[in-house]
Amino acid sequence: MGNENIISVNNPILSVRNLTVAYDHVPAVKDVTVDFKKNSVTAIMGPSGCGKSTLLRAFNRMHELYENIETTGTILMGDVDIMKMPTIKVRRRMGMVFQRPNPFPTMSIYDNVISGYKLNGIPLKKSDKDEIVERSLSDVALWDEVKDSLNKKGTFLSGGQQQRLCIARALAFNPEIILLDEPTSALDPIATSKIEDLVVKLKENYTIIMVTHNMSQAARISDYSLFMYLGELVEYNKTKIMFTNPKDRRTEEYLTGKFG
Amino acid sequence: MENKNILMQADHSRSRLMKEKAFLWIVVFFSVITISPIILIIWRLIQKGIHQLSFSFLSKTTPDAFEAMTAVAAGERIPGGIVNGITGTLLMVALAAIIAIPTGLISGIYLYENPGKRLANLIRNVADILQGVPSIVLGLISYLWVVRYVTQGFSALAGSVALSIMMLPMIVRSTEETLKMIPITIKEAALALGVPYHKVILRVLIPTSFSGLSTGILLGISRIIGETAPLMLTALGSTAINWDITKPTSAIPLLVWEFYNNPYMVDMIWTSSLLLMIIVLSFNLMSKQIGTKRK
Numbered sequence: 001m002g003n004e005n006i007i008s009v010n011n012p013i014l015s016v017r018n019l020t021v022a023y024d025h026v027p028a029v030k031d032v033t034v035d036f037k038k039n040s041v042t043a044i045m046g047p048s049g050c051g052k053s054t055l056l057r058a059f060n061r062m063h064e065l066y067e068n069i070e071t072t073g074t075i076l077m078g079d080v081d082i083m084k085m086p087t088i089k090v091r092r093r094m095g096m097v098f099q100r101p102n103p104f105p106t107m108s109i110y111d112n113v114i115s116g117y118k119l120n121g122i123p124l125k126k127s128d129k130d131e132i133v134e135r136s137l138s139d140v141a142l143w144d145e146v147k148d149s150l151n152k153k154g155t156f157l158s159g160g161q162q163q164r165l166c167i168a169r170a171l172a173f174n175p176e177i178i179l180l181d182e183p184t185s186a187l188d189p190i191a192t193s194k195i196e197d198l199v200v201k202l203k204e205n206y207t208i209i210m211v212t213h214n215m216s217q218a219a220r221i222s223d224y225s226l227f228m229y230l231g232e233l234v235e236y237n238k239t240k241i242m243f244t245n246p247k248d249r250r251t252e253e254y255l256t257g258k259f260g
Numbered sequence: 261m262e263n264k265n266i267l268m269q270a271d272h273s274r275s276r277l278m279k280e281k282a283f284l285w286i287v288v289f290f291s292v293i294t295i296s297p298i299i300l301i302i303w304r305l306i307q308k309g310i311h312q313l314s315f316s317f318l319s320k321t322t323p324d325a326f327e328a329m330t331a332v333a334a335g336e337r338i339p340g341g342i343v344n345g346i347t348g349t350l351l352m353v354a355l356a357a358i359i360a361i362p363t364g365l366i367s368g369i370y371l372y373e374n375p376g377k378r379l380a381n382l383i384r385n386v387a388d389i390l391q392g393v394p395s396i397v398l399g400l401i402s403y404l405w406v407v408r409y410v411t412q413g414f415s416a417l418a419g420s421v422a423l424s425i426m427m428l429p430m431i432v433r434s435t436e437e438t439l440k441m442i443p444i445t446i447k448e449a450a451l452a453l454g455v456p457y458h459k460v461i462l463r464v465l466i467p468t469s470f471s472g473l474s475t476g477i478l479l480g481i482s483r484i485i486g487e488t489a490p491l492m493l494t495a496l497g498s499t500a501i502n503w504d505i506t507k508p509t510s511a512i513p514l515l516v517w518e519f520y521n522n523p524y525m526v527d528m529i530w531t532s533s534l535l536l537m538i539i540v541l542s543f544n545l546m547s548k549q550i551g552t553k554r555k
Contacts, residue, residue, distance in 0.1 A: 062452060067376075091454035098452075102445035106467045116453040119463050166449070173453065 005247040006034060006236040009224070013038040013207045014059065014177060019073035021054050021063060028054040030231040031073075036177075036224075041199055041208045043222035043239065045215060047259060051231040052211045056179050059209065060094040061087045077176070092116070094177045095170025100186045101162030103154030103169070109146050112154040112165055113137060116173040136168040140198055160191025167198065171206075178202065180210035184217065196221050215255060219243050227251045305537055309530030317341035317531060322499050322515060328524040338525060342532050344501050345515040349539075351503060352416050352495060352511060353485055356423035361477055364428050368435020369461060384436075387429035398422045399490030407494055416502065416509035419495030423487060427480040434476025438469045475547040482543035486536055488513035512536045 012035035021029040029051040036042050044052045057063040059075060064087065074081045082090045103112045113133045117124050124132070133150070137143040142164045146157070154165055163183060170178055180199070184192040199208055200221050212218050218225055218239065225239040227248070235242060235251045246252040253259055316339070323331075323340030331338045367383055374380045402422035411417055442465060450464040451457075466473065488511075491497075496508040497518060516532045519525040 060452060062448065065448070065451065088454045088456055091452055096448075096452035098445055098448060100443075100445055102443070102449040104446065104449065104464060104468070106464075106470070115450075116455075119450060119453060119455040119459055121459070169449075169453070 005251075006233060007238070009035045009037040011038055012036055013077065014209075015076040016059075017074045017076065019055070019058060019075060020071070021051075021058055022070045023066060024068045025070070027231055029058065032228075032233045034226065034233055034236055036207060036209060038207050039203050039205075040223040041203050041210065041221055042224040042226060043218035044209065044211045044226045044228065045213070045218050045254070046228035047254065048213070050228040052228050053181055055228065056181055056209060056211045059177070059179055060091045060096055062091075062096065092120075092173060093175055094179055095167075095173060095175040096179045097163070097166050097170055097181065097183045099182045101159055101166050103157075103162050103165050105153065105155045107154055108151045109137075109154050109157070109165060110150040113168050113172050115169055132172050136172040137165075139171050139202070140164040140168045141194065142168060158191070160187050160194060163187060163191065163195060164198065167195075167202075171202075175206065177207045177209060180208065182211050182213060185213065192217075227254060229254070302537065305530055305534040308527075309532075309534035312337065312527060312531035313534070314341075318346070318535075319343055321501060322510075322518075323525070324499070325522060325524060328522070332524045332527075338527055342512060342515050342528070342535070344498060344510045345512040345532065346535075347501050347503070348416065348495065348498065348509040348511040348514075349485060351505070351509060352419045352423060352491070353481060355416065355420035355505060356427055356484060357477070357481060359420065359424035360427040360431055360480065363424075364431025364480075365435050365466075365473070367428075367432045369439065369465075371432065371436040372439040373461075383432070387432045390425065391429040391433075394489075395422075395426060395487055396489040396493070398425050399493035401425070402490065403493045411506045413506075414494060414496035414508040415506045416495055417505040419491045419509065419511070420505070422490035422494050423484040426487065426490070427484050430480040430483060431476055434479070435473060438472030438476065439465060441472065442468050471550045475551045478543050478547035478550070482540045482547070485540055485543070486513055488517055492517070512539075 014036040016032055016034045016036075019029060019032045020027055032055060044056060046052045054063055058071065059082070061082070063069060063071070071083065073083075075083055077093065103109075104115055107115060110129075110133055111118060113136050114124065114129055116122075117129075117132075134143060134147075137146065142161060145161065146152075146165075149156075154162065157165060163186075167178070167183075184195050187195065196217065199210065202208060203223075210222070222239045225237065225242045226233065227235045227242070227246075227250075229250050235246060235248045237247070242251065243255060246255055314337075318341055320339070320341035321344045322342060323338060327340065328338050367387075371380050371384055399422045402418045402425070406418035406421050407414055446464060446468060447460060450460045455464070491511050491514050495511060495514065497514045498508045498510045502509045512532055513536060516529055516536070519529045519532065
């Protein structure tokens with residue numbers, strides 16, 4: 001790799017090669033090349049407008065919802081280029097959780113968890129449904145809190161519970177990768193710490209890539225960190241190394257709070 | 261010095277209280293003026309129409325002029341009823357809804373999904389213009405299209421076409437506005453689960469905005485139920501119950517107009533209007549009810 005501030009990892013689950021995303025000919029992500037390690041938590045950091053959300057959304061091609069976008073480069077998952085896969089397939093292999101909790105307001109808690117199957121018209125036996133709902137809600141430590149009110153609307157829960165429900169909804173589909181787009185920015189500190197604990201636990205079975213603007217959160221829970229600035233990937237390293245010994249001056253200035 | 265200050269403050273607040281009171285009374289006065297027409301209308305209709313209201317009024321067809329004349333001369337209640345109008349209104353409004361609802365919903369969804377596109381702007385502007393077209397003109401158009409070429413005679417279908425054109429822009433715009441109120445994150449949630457686009461619309465956006473969409477539709481229906489002018493040129497009217505969409509058909513507002521023109525049936529105007537009013541009001545209330553449930 002050209003940039004020595006960007007490490008390479010063994011056994012990557014997702015390999016991004018020369019990815020450039022432009023809105024109306026203005027690049028938001030510039031020539032990013034990076035590998036993500038399986039069963040780890042990678043934090044994408046950077047000041048507002050640095051392209052971190054665009055990068056994350058490019059992984060499951062949610063960025064294509066915007067108009068006038070141009071994307072070049074490849075994103076390999078195993079040896080398939082997800083840029084050439086149908087978006088529906090890509091998105092079924094990667095779960096996504098957003099800034100604000102967004103359970104489907106018309107659905108019960110139960111239906112929200114299996115909404116991926118329901119909305120895609122994938123038939124399930126009742127016993128399979130029950131099992132998926134219990135497993136997914138247990139994985140996000142929500143089962144005990146909601147097991148007696150599964151028929152209540154998802155929006156009936158508190159903000160933190162809703163966000164965990166949204167994570168459960170993503171897990172129900174058995175994705176390989178979970179993309180989190182600032183998942184705690186709308187939550188209070190207690191709900192935040194619950195989500196953080198959850199993320200650490202989930203990496204046993206999933207690979208997690210999360211955007212965060214909260215540096216201490218990245219330091220607490222991520223194994224790898226990625227620092228972006230003005231659309232460029234500036235530095236990528238193990239979190240411990242990056243936070244103690246940043247190689248690039250811009251990373252250091254960001255981490256020490258000189259800008260951001 | 262301090263005392264004077266307090267006194268001044270007291271004076272000040274007294275005049276302010278007076279002003280506030282005066283303002284309150286002005287607001288109440290004008291509010292009463294605003295709502296009084298509807299109360300007066302309903303009261304008058306009940307007062308003049310209630311004595312004609314009976315089971316036969318709702319189950320029999322309109323009397324002929326001779327029957328009405330004899331009854332009036334004998335000082336009796338006018339025989340017959342307006343069931344031909346009730347069924348006609350039902351038929352034509354249902355048919356108009358069948359035409360306008362799918363078309364309006366689909367156009368509204370298109371506007372919501374492609375807000376900046378040229379075609380979308382065109383549709384939106386046309387819908388706005390259509391909303392301002394006088395209803396008699398829509399009747400005329402339907403006469404030219406349907407009465408002359410499709411059914412070759414006055415027909416319920418022609419009436420429904422005119423009514424559906426009236427209803428269409430309301431549904432288009434209310435669909436667009438309702439969909440706009442759904443947070444974009446709900447749509448993103450569905451798309452991120454790999455749900456195909458058409459299913460996102462059918463199974464997430466429409467159910468989520470269901471109450472808003474039905475409010476729009478019910479308001480559209482209540483708007484066209486009372487329309488008279490376009491029906492005069494298209495459905496014409498009929499003294500018998502008619503379920504054939506290619507034949508002339510009556511409607512409650514058409515009957516009101518016919519009763520007005522017949523000196524022996526004038527009494528029936530009030531009861532028909534009362535019935536029409538009750539139907540329209542209940543549609544309005546229904547849409548309000550659904551609208552508040554959402555919040």
